Amino acid sequence: MLKKLSLIAISTLALAACNDQASSGGSAGARQEIRIVGSSTVFPFSKAVAEAFQKADPSRKNPVVESTGTGGGIEAFCAGVGAQTPDIANASRRMKKSEFETCTKNGVTDIVEIQVGIDGIAIAESVKGPEMKLTAVDVYKALAANPFGKPNTSKNWSDVNPSLPNLPIAVFGPPKTSGTRDAFAELILEAGCKTDAPTKALKDTDKDKYEAICHDIRTDGMYKEQGENDNLIVQKLAANPNMLGVFGYSYMEENAATVRGIAIDGVTPTFDAIADGSYPGARPLFIYVKKAHVDKIPGIKEFLAEFVSAGVKGSYLAKLGLIAAPDDVRKAATDAATNLTTLDGSKLK
Numbered sequence: 001m002l003k004k005l006s007l008i009a010i011s012t013l014a015l016a017a018c019n020d021q022a023s024s025g026g027s028a029g030a031r032q033e034i035r036i037v038g039s040s041t042v043f044p045f046s047k048a049v050a051e052a053f054q055k056a057d058p059s060r061k062n063p064v065v066e067s068t069g070t071g072g073g074i075e076a077f078c079a080g081v082g083a084q085t086p087d088i089a090n091a092s093r094r095m096k097k098s099e100f101e102t103c104t105k106n107g108v109t110d111i112v113e114i115q116v117g118i119d120g121i122a123i124a125e126s127v128k129g130p131e132m133k134l135t136a137v138d139v140y141k142a143l144a145a146n147p148f149g150k151p152n153t154s155k156n157w158s159d160v161n162p163s164l165p166n167l168p169i170a171v172f173g174p175p176k177t178s179g180t181r182d183a184f185a186e187l188i189l190e191a192g193c194k195t196d197a198p199t200k201a202l203k204d205t206d207k208d209k210y211e212a213i214c215h216d217i218r219t220d221g222m223y224k225e226q227g228e229n230d231n232l233i234v235q236k237l238a239a240n241p242n243m244l245g246v247f248g249y250s251y252m253e254e255n256a257a258t259v260r261g262i263a264i265d266g267v268t269p270t271f272d273a274i275a276d277g278s279y280p281g282a283r284p285l286f287i288y289v290k291k292a293h294v295d296k297i298p299g300i301k302e303f304l305a306e307f308v309s310a311g312v313k314g315s316y317l318a319k320l321g322l323i324a325a326p327d328d329v330r331k332a333a334t335d336a337a338t339n340l341t342t343l344d345g346s347k348l349k
Contacts, residue, residue: 033061038073038090041248069228070179078103089288092179097348110291113343118323120249120274121281128241140192145216173246185215250321304337
């Protein structure tokens, strides 16, 4: 019995030592590969950078990249410091103040924020679909749980706007853990919501109520959550021509033979419209880096340099749909990746 207890104790100590290597600097048996989690939108870009990073030096371990959604990825990133936690979180929206505070509480105190480019929230349909044209107000009235504070009773698109097709409202979209969904609510739904003056005034008098009215999506089946797999939404649109889907622009461009973007307020989600900001669903894409891991897990600095250098027009990331950020943003990203400048949490919302 004593021998068995001793073995258990030794095993427990060995596991603890292994788990702590990223924060303690231990090298024997330390994790050698970079671990990345987060946004399904940033996933294909991060995966491509991982491949280029490993190809540049075959002695490097290929980074492990997981598509968990922005919220789930940041949650795992903020769980603590150590080899058992991710080194980098992909995000299709900026980190929230509450997430930063969770990081800090768990000892993740030095975080590097890098904007890697721009993407757009595309509302798309099958190329065999009805060729919809929508406004932000149309989208809001169709999908909000309580448009302008009243329960949503719309069943068909024509209930929302008589000029729209008499077809059932049916939209495939990402779940609550997705940064794409957060951005969709903030950029598209809220734009439609605040066209109503009394509702817009709530932002100053009752912010929580304003956000609930403007951001909450109906749960009666008209909006159908599809998990963190944007390719699944593309596939379902191809099989359901009268349904719409919400996902990142890069997935739409990659599948241009089967789906097309829907114009919002007269602007179609194209590369140029997203790059110049005229498309209402344009959004920045980020990666967050745990500075405490940089000198413990090999290759993180080189991976960041590869990501930043590939975020330009004409690069392999551009061919996947990533839109280059303006020059000043790219310079700030390069500086952050090079100098590991830490994020000031007071500027987060």
